[in-house]
Amino acid sequence: MKIALIGYGKMGKAIEAIALERGHEVVLKIDESNTADFNQENIAKADVAIEFTGPHTAYENIRKAIELGVPLVSGSTGWLDKMSEVEQLCADKNGAFIYASNFSVGVNLFFELNKKLAALMHPHKEYNVSLEEIHHTQKKDAPSGTAITLAEGVMETYQAMTKWVNDTAPQPDELLIVSKRIDPDPGTHTIRYTSEIDDITITHSAHSRKGFALGAVVAAEFLKDKKGIFTMKEVLGL
Numbered sequence: 001m002k003i004a005l006i007g008y009g010k011m012g013k014a015i016e017a018i019a020l021e022r023g024h025e026v027v028l029k030i031d032e033s034n035t036a037d038f039n040q041e042n043i044a045k046a047d048v049a050i051e052f053t054g055p056h057t058a059y060e061n062i063r064k065a066i067e068l069g070v071p072l073v074s075g076s077t078g079w080l081d082k083m084s085e086v087e088q089l090c091a092d093k094n095g096a097f098i099y100a101s102n103f104s105v106g107v108n109l110f111f112e113l114n115k116k117l118a119a120l121m122h123p124h125k126e127y128n129v130s131l132e133e134i135h136h137t138q139k140k141d142a143p144s145g146t147a148i149t150l151a152e153g154v155m156e157t158y159q160a161m162t163k164w165v166n167d168t169a170p171q172p173d174e175l176l177i178v179s180k181r182i183d184p185d186p187g188t189h190t191i192r193y194t195s196e197i198d199d200i201t202i203t204h205s206a207h208s209r210k211g212f213a214l215g216a217v218v219a220a221e222f223l224k225d226k227k228g229i230f231t232m233k234e235v236l237g238l
Contacts, residue, residue: 001224003217004028004046004070006038006061007053011075014213015050022217043068048220055079055141062086062097071096071223073216075103077145087229096223100232101145103215107189108232110204114150114191117202118157127193127200129154130176131164134188142166142179146189151175154191187212 001024005012008031016026027045030038043049048071051061055078062079065072066089074097083099090097102108121127133147143166151164154175161175170176187206192199206212215232222235232238
């Protein structure tokens with residue numbers, strides 16, 4: 001498979017290493033220094049593109065890749081207010097797109113565990129639920145996209161909670177997400193149920209970026225030659 005990397009920072013380099021290990025070829029690498037190379041002629045060489053950039057550039061990169069007709073895997077966070085526009089564009093262009101707040105296989109299993117625990121805990125009103133996420137200090141958005149996905153998973157069951165709040169005292173209809181930035185943490189997410197008697201917690205701790213990179217490449221392998229919008233649930237058969 002021939003891969004274009006849109007974003008060639010730490011994640012882009014980790015994805016490249018995994019892709020090469022799995023026998024793929026990286027035919028295009030785009031970063032801030034060569035954005036002019038992100039064009040029809042160059043992207044046409046790729047079977048699929050993988051996009052990991054910042055919250056301020058992700059939407060335009062995603063939109064451009066879909067318009068240029070390349071199947072796209074995106075792991076950027078901080079742009080999801082425009083998701084409906086991306087989904088419509090993908091449908092209009094008969095494109096192929098996978099977005100995940102986190103591509104790690106372990107995290108996607110953790111997403112499902114989080115939903116099951118919320119369903120178990122919901123009848124027990126003596127427990128208060130909250131979330132915490134820890135990342136390295138270079139992470140630009142807070143809360144993390146993974147924490148938002150976890151919060152949404154809780155709120156599917158806790159429907160009286162209509163929104164999440166970040167690092168502020170929550171109202172009864174709000175779910176608290178605490179964000180901490182501590183080097184060199186690549187990502188730790190905890191859901192905590194607290195009562196006067198005891199606490200119940202589940203935690204996912206990433207050891208490195210390798211799990212995220214592997215999941216992104218697996219998603220790209222899944223997306224090649226497909227049309228439509230998919231999630232990691234389809235990729236992993238969850």
